[in-house]
Amino acid sequence: MSMQLGLDGMPARLVRVTPSRLATWEDCRRRYRLTYLDRPAPPRGGPRAASTLGAVVHNALHAVFGEPPARRSPARAAAEVDRRWSDEGFRDDAQAAVYRERARGWVSDYVERHAVADAPEPAGETVGRERWLSAPVGTIVAEGRADRLDDRDGEIVVVDYKTGRRVPDRDDVARAPALALYALAVRRVLRRPCRRVELHHLPSGTVAAADHDEDTLAAHRARAEASAAGLAEAADALEAAPGRAEALFPPAPGPRCAACDVRRHCPEGRAAAPPDAAWAGLAP
Known part of the structure; x- marks a missing residue:
């Protein structure tokens, strides 16, 4: 406190x-x-396969986005999945093998779409990976680890990776308390504008986004x-x-x-x- x-x-x-x-x-x-x-x-409780899978994908992307765009590639992304793979929580070796191959495909496709030098939907300049944020926001100190922070045209965008069953939409993003708190913390820590927050669902390739304004951020802050x-x-x-x-x-x-x-x-x-x-x- x-x-x-x-x-x-x-x-x-x-x-x-x-x-x-x-x-x-x-x-x-x-x-x-x-x-x-x-x-x-x-x-x-013991390990759960969905958590294991999410951690592998997050860590693989953390490694890839740590390299300059010219050194990123789908093959490198797939190799990072292999390097970090764990079978914890899966039903058996066969199920683990299926999801390992799926994770390789998800991460490879994502990097080709967003992270390579000539990506069709470039992420922007990565200014934070697994960035720990801690900042006073009203009567709280908002803390947490943002998956990725991108600089796009001078504004910071908060990116959160998802690998679960549900495909997110704009309402999910706008209602997400974590993303709003990260946006508020980014403003204090980096002293940069931050309104846009995004959920990147790798299994479907969906990027769901929302742009907060002062009123929506104030509502999230009040609830927190x-x-x-x-x-x-x-x-x-x-x-x-x-x-x-x-x-x-x-x-x-x-x-x-x-x-x-x-x-x-x-x-x-x-x-x-x-x-x-x-x-x-x-x-x-």
Whole structure:
């Protein structure tokens, strides 16, 4: 937690939050406590294939975009997938082999379209890869790691890679709290204009984009501030009265409990949905 002067001149606490912390708090408060507050942290679920696949693709693109455009190529991109591949979470060797080949194709196609010297839809100048951002934004310190930051005609564009089943559209981008917080943080950290945010879905080749204005960014900031205030208040109350954990952090059972990585510690979650297979969630 950081401090700044409040309206009355007294120090006001700035709550440090990441998009994942805020999303977990809004999704299920028990999961938030088990993930971020309990110490020692309880054991989590095992690896999931969709997460493994996403990490491989992210890391491959991180490596490719670290090279100048003249040294990028589809073949280099495919080789980076091979170099970083992991079979964790897949059903068996055969399924892993199928998705390894798909990932090679996704990344190769993406680089040919966006990253080579004569790309038909050039990404612009890459000014950040897996860039850690941390900046005061209102009553919070917004933190997180942006997949990529591009400079396009003097403005910074926030790019987030996706490899899941769902193909994003413009509304998904405009509603994404993480992308809005990254845009706000970029303005403070890099002191550059930043309005455009994009989701790049590699399995479909879709680039979904939205341009924020001051009003939409203010709305995202207000929601983040409200959630941050709630989670900080609950954490303080838990510290003062550990016996109130269940009341302060109740579960929110539902279908999403099938893939929750702390479901083993949540009877309500286990009753709400049978566990997903570790390979559920892979893009078809």
